Amino acid sequence: MLINCRRKFLLLAMLVHLAFPSLVLGEIGPAMTGLNGHANDATTAFTCPAGITRLDQSEVVLQTTFVYEDSKFKVDDATFGGGDGDSDSSILAIPALYYVRPLNDRWSFGLSINVPSGIGYDFGNSWSGRYHVTETSLAFVAGSAVAAYQLTDKLSLAAGPYMMYVDSETQARVNNLIPGYPDGKVKLDESGTDLGFVLSMMYQFTDSTRMGLTYHSELKPELDGTPTFHNVDPLLREALAAADLLGTEVDVDFTVPAIATTGFYTELSDRWSLTGDVIWVDMSEFGITHVKVEQDSISADGEFRDMWVTSAGIKYRFDEDRAVSLGGLYATSPVKDSKRIIAMPVDRIIGGG
Template identity: 35%
Template sequence: MLAILAIGTPAGASQAGGLYLYEIGTRDAGLASAGWAARAADAGTLATNPAGLARLTQPELIVGAQPLYLDLEFDPDENTTVAGSDGDPASWIPSGGLFYARPVNDRWAWGVGVYGNFGLGIDYGTDWVGRYYVDEVTLQALAFQPTLSYRINERWSIGAGIVGLYGVFDQRSRIRNLEPGTPDGRLKIDDEQFEITGNFGLLYEPAAGTRFGLQYLMETKLEFEDNPKFTGIGPLLSQVLENAGLVGAELGLDLTYPNRLILSGYHELDNRWAVMGNLGWDQWSEFGKVDVLVAGEDTTSLTFDRNYEDTWHAAVGAEYRRSAQWRFTGGIAYDSSPVKDRYRTPDMPVGEAWRFGVGAEYRLREGLTISGTYALIWSGDLDMDVDRGPFAGRVSGKYSDTAIHALGLVFNWKY
């Protein structure tokens, strides 16, 4: 059982406020997500509120690059019992989106999008103090979404998308061998899965220039399976793993892609200024309940509760049209933490998140614009203290000035 516990709790990826990303390769990053479900200004609305497609009057293509820089550094304190280096997994992570939308008539519209909106990854290195918990982890999902939208009347629109979710899970850690002086062993668990979920939207326009939108993203389970790969294991530990039934066994990990609700408003003050905002909820308490199945000579089924909590989201932003060529955006958002300090772990060092976004759009010619965005996702200092006993040791300290920097370059064609 000790060996099962040592590998059984799967990792997430570092994204403050949870693993959902608002930065999906659209201009919304320059608003810190404000107006997410109500702007409905371009083809990217199929991801943020499918009902918004019915507002579009021209075929439209969006290509967006959204590289993310993860600024994460762990500083261990005197309570840490494992020798090794500080954790400094800062890295660039590629991301972006591709969206196409086409009106059928004045009522119907369809679209399709490919975008990454879930997860990140961490690589601490093989000698850091928390290597017996995790030294490298990736949990990411790529969404492929065909979408249909219908305009009921001048005020109401509805929309729905079928989301094909391609999930990737890869976790690696070191294992302390029982023979003195023996180098660490290694453990790797990885799998890829494809699941189907839904993205639904409602849009209400009480007057020209004023909109309210509601998005519901439906939960689904990503059911990863793999035979744990042990290498560099000494004879004593090998016997322990054999006795626990883990050598050659199949490990199943069920992770929940959680429910999400976002309510947004958008209002044009005049022909230059517009203001917008969001309120949202993500059900991260369900993501924290992880079903683990170890199938070998004997089958063991466990549920690990990471003590996660649902998160709350709020955002405000503004848009300023300087001229026919230039438009500028800015916004600020807040997401509560899915986990209290005492439950934070090195595989998913998350906390509350403040987002600050700015953006600029330039019209190159009729129907073609280019936009640049920048978003800072700031979580500051995150305390952590985990102790799994002598097998993995105690790792105590804090992540200092935790942040993600999201740069965006977006091309938008209307024809």
């Protein structure tokens, strides 16, 4: 089966705020730059925790990011009829919470709860790949609690536990054995959690230039769930029962890759500033590594490769409340074209803003 994929994302709006003391709007640079270097508000509790020592009072940031998704799959060649996948357009609301509290002149505490990543598709029930997948989603919810210490006037360090909840749902049609019998359906919901760690540092070269470095560890949540079958014919149901696949839990070893980020922020003058970031994602370790059903198990290799993201931006500030910025972002593809799978047809990313 040969498939072409088109996906477009549009950031519509950000930041829903409530009346909290010292509440500010999360600041990010153009094209998502400055994630490590800014450290101007509580969002740095996640992006570069060492930067929370720069905040001299408690802050809460509530964010809601609205993402518009437009997907279309075109089938060039397939074993089964049905044609292209359905167009899938939707608006997603992605919430986040960040909190920072200075404890004294040296120590600060930070908390973050967000949805750092997720992916999902609805192909429809009649497309050519319906016996492989009709609908799939993979969502991540992360939380961290960090302590940051200002070691010197220039250097700050931070560390803390980092937890992630992973939720996966996959649906597909079932090609029944009896001729003329309508398609059945199978659905598998799985979820799991794991605990890792986050390390961070920030170095202030001058009053106007600083650099941040952050590492989020690899996580290995064990996902489990029981597939449910609907409208399968008697012959297939008997075969599934004989293979002990009806009502049997499926255990999946899943790997969330480690992520290392570094970036800088520098003020060229009272009005001009530059930001830049480099992100490394250990995608070669990403995905399902082992599947177990009762006593039977198989190992899997997603054949992903490490992903690199670079971004840079420039900002001009008219006054304290008004500014204009421009930036660009490029992310390498984590998988070769020949190894791309339907459930995750990711490719390189080029962005601007």
